[in-house]
Amino acid sequence: MTLMRSLGLAFAGATLLASLPAHAAGITLRALMEDVPETQIIEKMLPAFEKETGIKVEFEKIGYGDMHDKLVAQLVSPESYYNVLEVDFLWAGEFPAAGWLEDLTPYVAKSNFDLKPFIPSMLELLGQTKDALPLIPMYNYSMGLIYRTDLLEDPKLRAAFKAKTGRELAAPTTLEDYVAIATFIKANGNDLVGAAMQAQRGDPNAMEFSNYLFSAGGAYLDANRKVVLDSPEGLKALKLYAENVQKGAQQGALSATLDDTMRLMCAGKAFSMVTYWWMLPQLDDKEKCPAVAGKLALSVMPGGHGESGGWGWGIPKNTSDESKQAAWTFIQWVQSQKTSVARALEGHAPVRSDVYTDEAVLKKYPFYKTALDVVASGKSFPIFAYSAQYEDVLGAQLSLAAGGQAKPEDALKAAADGLTQLLNK
Amino acid sequence: MRFSARPASWVTTFGDRDWRNGWAFAAPGLLTLAIVMGFPLVYAALISFSSLTLLKPALTPFVGFANFGRVMGDPLFWSAVWLTVKYSVVTVAGEFVIGLGVAMMLNRTFTMKPFYFAVLTIPMAMSPVSVALIWRMLLQPNLGIANHVMETLGLPRIDWLGNADLALWTMAAIDIWQQTSFVVLILAAGLAALPRDPYEAAEVDGASALQQFWYITLPMLRPVAAIAVIIQLINEFRTYDLPYILTKGGPGNATEVLSFFAYRRAFLGLSLNEGAAAAFVLLIIVLALTVLFFWSLERRR
Numbered sequence A: 001m002t003l004m005r006s007l008g009l010a011f012a013g014a015t016l017l018a019s020l021p022a023h024a025a026g027i028t029l030r031a032l033m034e035d036v037p038e039t040q041i042i043e044k045m046l047p048a049f050e051k052e053t054g055i056k057v058e059f060e061k062i063g064y065g066d067m068h069d070k071l072v073a074q075l076v077s078p079e080s081y082y083n084v085l086e087v088d089f090l091w092a093g094e095f096p097a098a099g100w101l102e103d104l105t106p107y108v109a110k111s112n113f114d115l116k117p118f119i120p121s122m123l124e125l126l127g128q129t130k131d132a133l134p135l136i137p138m139y140n141y142s143m144g145l146i147y148r149t150d151l152l153e154d155p156k157l158r159a160a161f162k163a164k165t166g167r168e169l170a171a172p173t174t175l176e177d178y179v180a181i182a183t184f185i186k187a188n189g190n191d192l193v194g195a196a197m198q199a200q201r202g203d204p205n206a207m208e209f210s211n212y213l214f215s216a217g218g219a220y221l222d223a224n225r226k227v228v229l230d231s232p233e234g235l236k237a238l239k240l241y242a243e244n245v246q247k248g249a250q251q252g253a254l255s256a257t258l259d260d261t262m263r264l265m266c267a268g269k270a271f272s273m274v275t276y277w278w279m280l281p282q283l284d285d286k287e288k289c290p291a292v293a294g295k296l297a298l299s300v301m302p303g304g305h306g307e308s309g310g311w312g313w314g315i316p317k318n319t320s321d322e323s324k325q326a327a328w329t330f331i332q333w334v335q336s337q338k339t340s341v342a343r344a345l346e347g348h349a350p351v352r353s354d355v356y357t358d359e360a361v362l363k364k365y366p367f368y369k370t371a372l373d374v375v376a377s378g379k380s381f382p383i384f385a386y387s388a389q390y391e392d393v394l395g396a397q398l399s400l401a402a403g404g405q406a407k408p409e410d411a412l413k414a415a416a417d418g419l420t421q422l423l424n425k
Numbered sequence B: 001m002r003f004s005a006r007p008a009s010w011v012t013t014f015g016d017r018d019w020r021n022g023w024a025f026a027a028p029g030l031l032t033l034a035i036v037m038g039f040p041l042v043y044a045a046l047i048s049f050s051s052l053t054l055l056k057p058a059l060t061p062f063v064g065f066a067n068f069g070r071v072m073g074d075p076l077f078w079s080a081v082w083l084t085v086k087y088s089v090v091t092v093a094g095e096f097v098i099g100l101g102v103a104m105m106l107n108r109t110f111t112m113k114p115f116y117f118a119v120l121t122i123p124m125a126m127s128p129v130s131v132a133l134i135w136r137m138l139l140q141p142n143l144g145i146a147n148h149v150m151e152t153l154g155l156p157r158i159d160w161l162g163n164a165d166l167a168l169w170t171m172a173a174i175d176i177w178q179q180t181s182f183v184v185l186i187l188a189a190g191l192a193a194l195p196r197d198p199y200e201a202a203e204v205d206g207a208s209a210l211q212q213f214w215y216i217t218l219p220m221l222r223p224v225a226a227i228a229v230i231i232q233l234i235n236e237f238r239t240y241d242l243p244y245i246l247t248k249g250g251p252g253n254a255t256e257v258l259s260f261f262a263y264r265r266a267f268l269g270l271s272l273n274e275g276a277a278a279a280f281v282l283l284i285i286v287l288a289l290t291v292l293f294f295w296s297l298e299r300r301r
Helices: A002-019 A037-053 A064-075 A105-111 A120-125 A155-165 A175-188 A203-215 A232-248 A258-266 A279-283 A321-334 A337-344 A359-364 A368-377 A387-402 A408-424 B008-015 B017-048 B066-072 B075-107 B113-125 B128-138 B145-152 B167-192 B197-204 B209-237 B241-246 B258-268 B272-300
Strands: A028-034 A056-062 A085-088 A136-140 A143-148 A193-195 A270-276 A296-299 A310-314
Touching (some): A028 A064, A037 A337, A064 B258, A105 A321, A143 A203, A143 A279, A155 A175, A175 A193, A193 A232, A203 A270, A203 A387, A232 A387, A270 A279, A296 A368, A310 A321, A337 A359, B017 B272, B066 B075, B075 B167, B075 B258, B075 B272, B113 B167, B197 B209, B209 B272, B258 B272
Parallel strands (some): A193 A270
Antiparallel strands (some): A136 A310, A143 A270
16 A cells, blocks of 8 residues: 555656656756845745746845856856856846857747847847847846935925025936035035945946936947047036035945945935935835835936946856756746736836836836836946946046046046057957 | 986985885875965966966967066056055054064963953954954944944044045054954964073063063064064965955055955956966065065074
8 A cells, every 4th residue: 555655656746747847857046146125026936936847046145246256257167056147237248258158049039938028228238139149138227316305395404405506405307406405415414415325446436427427418438339438528427426425425435335325325314325226115115214214206317317237137158958948947937027027016127118017016116107217218338348347447537536536537538548448458 | 327327315315215205205295285286376377478368268379478567567556566565564563563462461461361362363263254344334434333432432433444545554454453363372372482591590680571572582582473474474465355345446546455456457357367467476576575584584593
């Protein structure tokens, strides 16, 4: 009897395994993920994916600053430990150029995966060309302005602002407006700063400054990919950026990262922050940030354009064919409309236009309408093989200018020359 | 007959069983050293003379000293060298002075000595990354405890890591906090091993405590102190973790020390060859300092 029962169980198990895709059994996908809310949202859904496919997925979560080097070390090795990749758009030039990523075009064709709902600018941002598709968009991190509405309605601040400028205190519509309000609030706001700024050299200040540049009407490259950073608009942007670091931001802004600005804003000690739009639900949370919950709003960067960014999913070349198939199964699942909507209901920053217009999503998060404007108006940091290095080159010059160690004119010229050199490398 | 042309002593040595046994016992260690240190070093040297980058991972063609030329032609490199020298001298001096003071106090302490030593080893047992993260939180200008204490005492808040004039010295202070324990342990062991006779003779001759320290303790402690200083100097020249976690080389280039410069070249610039060249310059500086230090020590002996 026991033997019969064992045989029966073994048969049932074998039938279940046989019903799964051939690649699924025994595969564990490992991904190095940035430790942000988006990762946690997906992580909560992984048991459902494992139940559905039999593929186990493990996330290793670390800070952004450590991700590039850790990934590169694996991608140059004979076999990558990570067999599904989360890739920042800043590496979308470097990774394919180095030949580290699978072209996903054949995978899309073979599985009839529909790319039409994906916002075209997101696909372009992540390196899609006529000939290749290195990454499938995962989530976007376009940047906008999050600010305190209660401070704009504060009678004392309003009166003081009117007395000083002759204008009403209102949400800023230009970059000059924004810096003027931020510096005013720092001077008059009783232990408040006007802007929580992430001006640490490298990715933090390069991303933050890009918003100032685009809002001032400047650009890194023109349509022919010629460097046009050193322009009157660029100079205006850098001068305003330096002014805000020195007069509008918190002490220590030059060594601050996203985490620092988040904590400051959450503690109710800052009027505003230029940041990723999906930070709004994180801050507008009564349990986590009682000081500011219900008092925040999101807008497109004053001036009309912010920095656009995004992450994508990729598959490393140096992994087994089985792993590659499992990784593709996971990517299809996690970026499907059903999973994307479920993620959006938890605060995901979608890359599919059909999620932004989903009724349930808009009902829960009305600000997704503004978010779509933030995403649609965003412009991109230059993407090429040396983007990561350029962030550092630019970041050093921004840091020198903002710290008063270099004239904005000299810093801007050095940053533009650095970009030209790296583009010609 | 075959060995007759060689010096007799060589023949004797080669034929000596102790000589052969000695090599046999040393061989596993030497082989391990060759694999874990020799091979990477030779490979890194090859990379520094090659055209290998992360985008074009091929050693050939070799480019001679071109990578060294590019690295040393960058003004940031010399800024990094100067910062590294300043940082290393200040941290090693700080660690030695404080370490010697603490070691001498411990040498005269007879109760709870194991407890003091246990407490002292705590910072040393922590990884530099953890230390940097802890201090980053403590020194956070707006929400950190350091500035809170300063304000409570009526002192102004300080921008510890965001001020270009202060960031390097803040980093040095954190390093001294962590590394001094190591110097204390070495010097305490050295002090405990000093013979008592010279001190007894000095006391009979009426030498003061300061004279005993200057004319007896310091000269006798010199070999042990030299070891502590040279180990720490090598450590400090290689400092990478602290700037990486605390400042990323900023503000501006205020904390971009040589090892961080090499890292940037290799991993952000994707130029492993230039990164290896910068690392070799660092190695040469450290080797030169070590040789100079031991040579000076031998001369004084």
